[in-house]
Amino acid sequence: MEILKEVVAELVKMFVADARLSVAVLILVGAVALLLDVGHAAPLIGGAVLLGGCLAILAAVTAATARRR
Amino acid sequence: MDGMTWTVAAPAVGAAFTASVVEVVEAFTIVLAVATLRGWRPAVAGTAAALAVLALLVLGLGPLLGRVPLEALQLVIGVLLLLFGMGWLRKAVLRSAGVLALHDEEAAFAAETEALTEEGRRNPASLDWIAGLGAFKAVLLEGLEVIFIVIAVGAGRGMLGAAALGAAAACAAVLTVGAIVHKPLSKVPENTLKFGVGVMLSSFGVFWTGEGLGIEWPGADLALLVFAAVFLVAGAGLATLLRRPAGEAA
Numbered sequence: 001m002e003i004l005k006e007v008v009a010e011l012v013k014m015f016v017a018d019a020r021l022s023v024a025v026l027i028l029v030g031a032v033a034l035l036l037d038v039g040h041a042a043p044l045i046g047g048a049v050l051l052g053g054c055l056a057i058l059a060a061v062t063a064a065t066a067r068r069r
Numbered sequence: 070m071d072g073m074t075w076t077v078a079a080p081a082v083g084a085a086f087t088a089s090v091v092e093v094v095e096a097f098t099i100v101l102a103v104a105t106l107r108g109w110r111p112a113v114a115g116t117a118a119a120l121a122v123l124a125l126l127v128l129g130l131g132p133l134l135g136r137v138p139l140e141a142l143q144l145v146i147g148v149l150l151l152l153f154g155m156g157w158l159r160k161a162v163l164r165s166a167g168v169l170a171l172h173d174e175e176a177a178f179a180a181e182t183e184a185l186t187e188e189g190r191r192n193p194a195s196l197d198w199i200a201g202l203g204a205f206k207a208v209l210l211e212g213l214e215v216i217f218i219v220i221a222v223g224a225g226r227g228m229l230g231a232a233a234l235g236a237a238a239a240c241a242a243v244l245t246v247g248a249i250v251h252k253p254l255s256k257v258p259e260n261t262l263k264f265g266v267g268v269m270l271s272s273f274g275v276f277w278t279g280e281g282l283g284i285e286w287p288g289a290d291l292a293l294l295v296f297a298a299v300f301l302v303a304g305a306g307l308a309t310l311l312r313r314p315a316g317e318a319a
Binding site: 015017029033061069 | 148149151152153155156158159160162163166168169202205206209210213214217271274275278279282283284285286287296299300303304307310311
């Protein structure tokens, strides 16, 4: 049972190493989906927002971690 | 396989190989610690049991992948890849900048040996069992990551076989080198590999997520290489910006 708990914890850690990064990515993907489906934006605009958003999130989260340490 | 397909196959195989090297080196360190302390019997038994569980998981869950609609599969895997890949890239940037300490296989080996020795003092009768369990956990956990990476980079374009081949080649390479040197593989440039894998997985993440959302990328598969270049430049730039003097790592 202990092993199962460790496996589940490790699986969660794989995708939620930094909670802020994970939440921000999920919000970004949701926002791009809304932009495309509800806002009827051109797909390439959605793609640019997705790529730019990922880079912005990476920079913000990494810099925030560096500042805290 | 035509030229365009190679633009996805090569990064897929490369990412699966490189990521698997990182994971297998980590698992090998623990298995070697177990073998050094208690002999190869519990180490091999634990490893074999973990590989059997992993094989059952692949055999059980693998066929289900074919039943998921491609767009949904691309979206789910794309998002998971973004979470996983950007997490690796973040950590690699922080290590490269000297904010986090580099992963040290010698230290991991010493820590596992010490933990097993301590456990042995408390429960001398069950040390073989505990040692085998240690090998089992290490191989299972690192193996799960390898399986995810193989599925993630291979499933979106039907390249599971190629990605699995990359992972198998990594296992063979690490085990061959490990059998020869017979000590923790501390010379493997783990953070550089992790940086590269983070770049590739994040690129695949943007690519699959976009395709899952209905975006047709200009240049089709070639967009992957552009994304990789963008993430590489961004990661290297961030590492330079955040760099700290040597010896200040947390």
